[in-house]
Every structure is written in C-alpha cells, then in structure tokens.
Amino acid sequence: MRDLSMHVLDIAQNSVKANAKNVSISFTVDENRWLTILFQDDGCGMAPDFLAKVTDPFTTTRTTRKVGLGIPLLKENAELTGGTITIISELGVGTTLKATFNLNHIDCPPMGKMCDTLLTLVVLNPETPEFVFEARSPGHEANFDTRIVREALGGLPLNAPELVDWMREGIDVEFKPILEV
Amino acid sequence: MKSIADLEAIRQKTLERVAYRKEADNDIRVVVGMATCGIAAGARPVMLAFLDEIKKRNLNNVTVSQTGCIGMCRLEPMIDVMVPGQEKVTYVNLNADMVPRIVTEHIVNGNPVIDYTIGAAENK
Secondary structure (H helix, E strand, O other): OOOHHHHHHHHHHHHHHOOOOEEEEEEEEOOOOEEEEEEEEOOOOOOHHHHHOOOOOOOOOOOOOOOOOHHHHHHHHHHHOOOOEEEEEEOOOEEEEEEEEEOOOOOOOOOOOHHHHHHHHHHHOOOOOEEEEEEEEOOEEEEEEHHHHHHHHOOOOOOOHHHHHHHHHHHHHHHHHHHOO | OOOOOHHHHHHHHHHHHHHHOOOHHHOEEEEEEOOHHHHHHOHHHHHHHHHHHHHHOOOOOEEEEEEOOOOOHHHOOOEEEEOOOOOOEEEOOOOHHHHHHHHHHHHHOOOOOHHHEHHHHHOO
C-alpha cells in the first residue's frame, strides 16, 4: 500500500465483507502527531482461532487466492513507525481494529487522499452498511454520518450523481484540514 | 456535517432523473475490483474517474459497483463493463487517464477499447 488512505479503504472493505450494518471509522491526531485509526463494525466477527492468525499473510477467507495481505501490510506499516495494531473480535458481535502511526516517523507512509477513500466507501456501498466517520486533531473536529444523509434523502441510495458532489465537498471541507495536511 | 438543507433539492433532482430513465435492467454496469490487490494497484482513482466522466456526460443509465478479487491480481486495476445484450468486456492495468476513452468509445458509442482489454494485455 502506497499510503494510509489505501489501507483505510482496504481494511474497511473487510467490515463490508463481514456484512456489517454499521461501520465506524475514527481518526485522532494528537499534539505529538500520533495518528490513531479506530475501525468498529457489527459484522460477523472472527472466531478466536482465525483471529489468532489473521495477521499471517497466508490467512484469508477468499477462495480465489491463498494470501490475505490487508491486515499484515497494515501491521507492518504501523510497526515501522513504532505503532501497533490491536484487533478485538467476537463471532456474531463484530470487530474492532485499532492502528496507530507516528506521523513524524521517517518510515510513515504519506496520508494519501483520505477524503477520496471515505467518499469511495459510501459510493460503492450505497445501500448498506451505514458509515460514521469522525476525525479529531487539536483545534479541529469533523464528522460524517450516512444515516443522517439517508434520512434526509428519503431512502434514495447514496450513489446518485447529484449527491456524490455534495458528499465529496462536505467530506473535503471538514476532513482535509485534519487528514490531508 | 455540510448543510442538510441542500439534500432536499438533491432529492428532488434525483427523483426527477430516476423518473425519466428507463428500466434499471437496461443499465450499463461498470464493476471495479476493490480487493486489497485492486486498491493497492490504484483502483480508487479509476473508480472516481468513472464517476466524474459519468457525471460530466450526464449518463443516466450507468451504474458503478464493486467486486472483490477475481484471482488475477497482477492485472489490477481491473474493471468489467457490462452492456446488456453484449459480451462482458474486461479492462486491465488501468489508470485514471484511460477512463475517459473507455467512457466515450465503449459506454457512449458502443465500441470496446480493444487496446486496454485483457485479451490485448495477455497477447503482449
């Protein structure tokens, strides 16, 4: 993965594949430029034995190939900056994944177009799940909630072209000052 | 969040547009590979480029959706274009700059861009 925004898109896709109804992604940048990304979903969750080997690149649920690289690559990049990843999961309840990155570390990948990632998640999953995005840094706060948009739209799917521009603009204005500086 | 008041106008516009278009069964489908391999190879800008082109040309009958890994990771980013009544066309090794040509020549004018297809890539 060339940047953190690709990791976020990739990891969030795991929640989608786990049939989550609600996916929340929160970003916190502290005063020392440590970034914490927290993914929470209410998807199918993982059994303890699968969870134990999920950071192994030769673990995957896919049948088209024998490797699953999303989580191992995230782990490697987080650890290169002195950060960690932590996964808590329970079958039938959901999964929480926390990744920390030292943004000042020389080996930290660039942030990339995080706003494009958030927009892509919504547009490619226009019916379900619901997404809640939050971002915080000293002096800034941003949030985006597809449930609010969906309610205002009276149930229309969230990939209508008219809506995509509105969401892109809304996400960019709020999240760029925190995530793309 | 951005002003929710805008959404009412967007809702009206969308409802009008949906009312004008034909059956959804006749939609042209663009399916983007969005597994780890696709994302790492650059599927996101390709997908967003499709959205931009579709919006620019006001194409009402095209939907963009995603799929996982189909096992040919080395050819990512890949997309399938499915025009009802025609054979599926698979484009490979894409980048955002190649998208306008696919939209113009294939989706609008009905002529697949042979240079970008999986057949052309595998015969190189």
